[in-house]
Amino acid sequence: xxxxxxxRKFTRSxxxxxxxxxxxxLFGLFTVFPLFYCIITSLKPLEELLIFPPKFYVVRPTLDxxxxxxxxxxxxxxxxxxxxFNSLLIAVLTTVCSILAGSMAAFTFSKxxxxxxxxxxxxxxxxxxxxxxxxxxxxxxxxSKLGMIDTYWVYxxxxxxxxxxxxxxxxxxxxxxxxxxxxxxxxxGAGVGGMYWKIVMPIMKPxxxxxxxxxxxxxxxxxxxGTVFSEEFKTLPYVMSSIALGGIARSGSAMAVTVVLMLPPxxxxxxxxxxxxxxxxxxxxxx
Numbered sequence: 001x002x003x004x005x006x007x008r009k010f011t012r013s014x015x016x017x018x019x020x021x022x023x024x025x026l027f028g029l030f031t032v033f034p035l036f037y038c039i040i041t042s043l044k045p046l047e048e049l050l051i052f053p054p055k056f057y058v059v060r061p062t063l064d065x066x067x068x069x070x071x072x073x074x075x076x077x078x079x080x081x082x083x084x085f086n087s088l089l090i091a092v093l094t095t096v097c098s099i100l101a102g103s104m105a106a107f108t109f110s111k112x113x114x115x116x117x118x119x120x121x122x123x124x125x126x127x128x129x130x131x132x133x134x135x136x137x138x139x140x141x142x143x144s145k146l147g148m149i150d151t152y153w154v155y156x157x158x159x160x161x162x163x164x165x166x167x168x169x170x171x172x173x174x175x176x177x178x179x180x181x182x183x184x185x186x187x188x189g190a191g192v193g194g195m196y197w198k199i200v201m202p203i204m205k206p207x208x209x210x211x212x213x214x215x216x217x218x219x220x221x222x223x224x225x226g227t228v229f230s231e232e233f234k235t236l237p238y239v240m241s242s243i244a245l246g247g248i249a250r251s252g253s254a255m256a257v258t259v260v261l262m263l264p265p266x267x268x269x270x271x272x273x274x275x276x277x278x279x280x281x282x283x284x285x286x287x
Contacts, residue, residue, distance in 0.1 A: 035262070042066070042255040049252050065252035069260075072243055072253060077231040080239070087236040090155045091219040097160045098215045099208055106169035107196055111182060121170065127163045136226060143227055154227040155235075159219060165211045172207040173200070209275035217265040237261055 036056075041049070043061040073080050108114070109121040135158070143154050177200055185195050201208070223238045240257040243250055269276075 038255045038258045038262070042252060042259050044252050046252065065256040066260075068253055069243075069256060072250075073239065076239060080236075082232065083234060083236040083239045086152075086233060087220060090152060090222065090235065091216050093152075094156045094159045094219045095212055095215040097156065098162050098165055099211050101160050102162060102165035102169045102211055103201065103204060103208065104196070105166045106173050107200055109166075109170050110173040111177070111179065111200075121166075124163055125167055128167070140227055149227055150230040150233055152233060154224075155219070155222060159215070159222075162211075162215070165215065168210060169204065169207045173204065176207075177203050206275035209272040213265075213268055213272045213276060216268050220264055221261065 040056065040058050041054075042065050043058050043063070045060055045062045045064065048055070048059060070080075076083075109117050139154075139158055140149075143149055148154055148157075181199065182195055185199055190198070221237050222235060223241070224234055228234055240261060243253050243257050
């Protein structure tokens with residue numbers, strides 16, 4: 001009887017593990033498939049792009065879709081380097097400002113004893129329920145009144161006070177930064193600024209790297225939405241997406257553009273992935 005019970009327990013455990021890993025594998029394949037399809041399509045010659053139904057493999061791979069990109073982008077109103085500069089400037093500056101703003105707000109909400117801070121934090125987090133598109137008209141009116149239309153500020157300012165970043169950093173700080181450590185630093189004569197820069201920020205590295213990933217990815221792929229009309233302030237994804245308007249004959253080049261635009265976020269993810277997992281676990285989001 002004991003052996004039979006042990007066999008049943010082993011069977012149930014094994015079946016559960018098989019089902020669990022099967023679901024994970026299917027979910028992983030479903031997640032990776034768009035990236036895989038972009039890559040193989042970018043490597044297809046024109047005659048393979050015209051085949052219907054499309055094949056999920058390449059017979060004669062080629063880099064022609066990447067080689068024609070400079071020619072397709074040669075007749076722009078402003079140099080391609082300007083679009084690249086705009087995207088890099090917006091992504092880097094917004095990411096740095098978002099990290100500083102989010103960490104300072106999280107430090108205040110997590111460790112200060114200001115009356116009403118908990119209520120204000122809960123009020124801020126409710127903004128995660130709203131779609132950014134609902135703020136498009138108010139943002140346009142505000143920027144128009146301030147004379148900021150056709151400037152970098154229309155990209156940067158709305159993205160700095162990110163409720164998601166503030167939430168992640170605050171939750172991580174609650175778990176990773178003990179109050180006793182700050183009390184000891186205060187007894188030793190450390191001020192608020194010293195505690196923030198010398199104690200809190202080094203401990204907050206995983207959360208900082210997570211916010212870096214999310215912010216950079218969002219701002220690298222941003223396109224003007226009704227507040228930028230001058231070509232001098234438009235971003236690289238905007239001009240690159242114009243290639244996709246060429247129909248099926250340009251689908252290979254369109255996928256090549258997608259692959260090129262995905263490279264920087266993928267590189268950032270590879271650098272920050274371990275920190276992202278740690279932050280999600282400490283923030284109560286994972287599992």
